[in-house]
Amino acid sequence: MTSPSGSTPGEAQAFLDAHPEIEAFDIVLTDANGVGRGKIIRRHELTGLYQGGRHMPISILGLDITGEDVHETGLIWDSGDGDLRAWPIPGTLVPLHGTSPARGQVLLAMHHLDGAPMSSDPRHALARQxxxxxxxxxxxxxxxxxxxxxxxxxxxxxxxxxxxxxxxxxxxxxxxxxxxxxxxxxxxxxxxxxxxxxxxxxxxxxxxxxxxxxxxxxxxxxxxxxxxxxxxxxxxxxxxxxxxxxxxxxxxxxxxxxxxxxxxxxxxxxxxxxxxxxxxxxxxxxxxxxxxxxxxxxxxxxxxxxxxxxxxxxxxxxxxxxxxxxxxxxxxxxxxxxxxxxxxxxxxxxxxxxxxxxxxxxxxxxxxxxxxxxxxxxxxxxxxxxxxxxxxxxxxxxxxxxxxxxxxxxxxxxxxxxxxxxxxxxxxxxxxxxxxxxxxxxxxxxxxxxxxxxxxxxxxx
Structure with a gap:
């Protein structure tokens, strides 16, 4: 599937070639409170992230500041807490300074499984304006x-x-x-x-x-x-x-x-x-x-x-x-x-x-x-x-x-x-x-x- 965010596998491969020392990556989705939520993936998983995105639960965008579910958002059990697909934001794949072992980071945006922007993702709201x-x-x-x-x-x-x-x-x-x-x-x-x-x-x-x-x-x-x-x-x-x-x-x-x-x-x-x-x-x-x-x-x-x-x-x-x-x-x-x-x-x-x-x-x-x-x-x-x-x-x-x-x-x-x-x-x-x-x-x-x-x-x- 082509990335709806505009990211490409070539960006990931070029980064890996330039940074052979990096062993893992923080993949970060920003929620409504501005809290970065996501995972740490291993080096060999980065190309797959750029090729097919990463499944993440829809509820990640319905959390309060403590990380508790807010059921009134309709993003928890109303949808069965199903997975959507997060894709890398172009230009945000970067090294992290001073980490040992060396890690990198990439920001994500949430999309529906068909590639449409997930409308409760704050970054999409800015993109729309x-x-x-x-x-x-x-x-x-x-x-x-x-x-x-x-x-x-x-x-x-x-x-x-x-x-x-x-x-x-x-x-x-x-x-x-x-x-x-x-x-x-x-x-x-x-x-x-x-x-x-x-x-x-x-x-x-x-x-x-x-x-x-x-x-x-x-x-x-x-x-x-x-x-x-x-x-x-x-x-x-x-x-x-x-x-x-x-x-x-x-x-x-x-x-x-x-x-x-x-x-x-x-x-x-x-x-x-x-x-x-x-x-x-x-x-x-x-x-x-x-x-x-x-x-x-x-x-x-x-x-x-x-x-x-x-x-x-x-x-x-x-x-x-x-x-x-x-x-x-x-x-x-x-x-x-x-x-x-x-x-x-x-x-x-x-x-x-x-x-x-x-x-x-x-x-x-x-x-x-x-x-x-x-x-x-x-x-x-x-x-x-x-x-x-x-x-x-x-x-x-x-x-x-x-x-x-x-x-x-x-x-x-x-x-x-x-x-x-x-x-x-x-x-x-x-x-x-x-x-x-x-x-x-x-x-x-x-x-x-x-x-x-x-x-x-x-x-x-």
Missing amino acids: VAKLAEKGLHPAGAFELEFFLLANERDTEGKVQPAGAVLDGRRSAKTEVYSVDHLHGMEPLFSDIYAAAKEQGIPAETVISEYAPGQYELTLNYRKDVLRAADDLVMLKRIVRAQARRHGVTACFMAKPIEQYAGSGMHLHVSLLDRDGQNAFTETPGETLSLLLLHALGGLAATMAESMLVFAPHANSWRRFVSQSYAPIAPTWGVNNRSVALRVPAGDAKNRRIEHRPSGVDANPYLVAATVLAGIARGMDDELDPGPETTGNGYEADSGDSAMPADWRAAIEAAKASAFLREALGTDLHNTFCAIKQAEYFRVARTVNELDYHLYLHEV
Whole structure:
């Protein structure tokens, strides 16, 4: 059977010929929560994967964050938990850095047995939005930013997580070492391995900075003309950071808000549209301050943000990130060169004009985020939506108008379930799957008795 993903056995054979040392491969399918699920196969099995795909249970796309079945997705016993076929994603067959024995990795996408895309696979949702824009002669380009914490493996005396000591000499800082270059030197061996791994995998990892909290860092990725590949980059880079941190004796944390008194971690998406000639369609013409197409795109993103927040903030912890003056947006505002808004138009040359979409936490699924953002942009262009006045100065004091964000996770779930826009953006099946998974996770959290309950109520009520 010819691979419906476009992968070929020749790609596998060329890789095997170039890497005789590799003995096994991680084959990774990304679920609705952004969790990589799959298997480790032996070297001799790789060619077969490219020739005929790999059977995997349909239920793998109906799991919650703990790996438990969510029966309300309809992907478990309603279908008898039958097998579908996962196929390699072209260009994602790469070596893994520092493994012993040597291993490789390839990302997968799920298809039906006849080759049709499995509609609850998040990557297919993004591919569908890319294809819809292509019908308009537009091609989305972009890149994600990756913020994360490096934490010690041991908790502090109060049982809470704490920033990792430097892997170079164990020195620990409790300061907000934002933009400190000297502070980065203590993590130099770890970041050197991250960059080496990224280079081996063809991932354009660039600048690293010490971010706005103790133990928090950011890695940027270079712009891709293919936003699907940009999302693949983010998935692969997270796996690299997690693996290399573990090898250096620390924990890479991709929770949106791991430490309550400090800023959370975002996953900002920079996005623009290229026309048929490869030129930036968001570039303003002489006499324009900003292009009309860019303004309509901003209008669509602002208008659809409230009902889309479950995609951008999918977990209970995600909602702890949205605190005023914490560099996380709290209203669907936009502005130029302003980090207090949700939709930022960065300063720079007109030929590089783009939107920085800032609501998403680093715990979000990049395929779902990008699919929803592209659908919002398309809505704004189709309906010629006005984004309203630009927010200048302190965006945290701006009036959010009639499009205020949901107050909490439960409200976001209800808004997502009722959203015709999100149903179209993700597709009916994935919309049902995603909302069912989030609803099940909400009930799990709601019925859990935790330490805060005891602290507040044990001796008081």
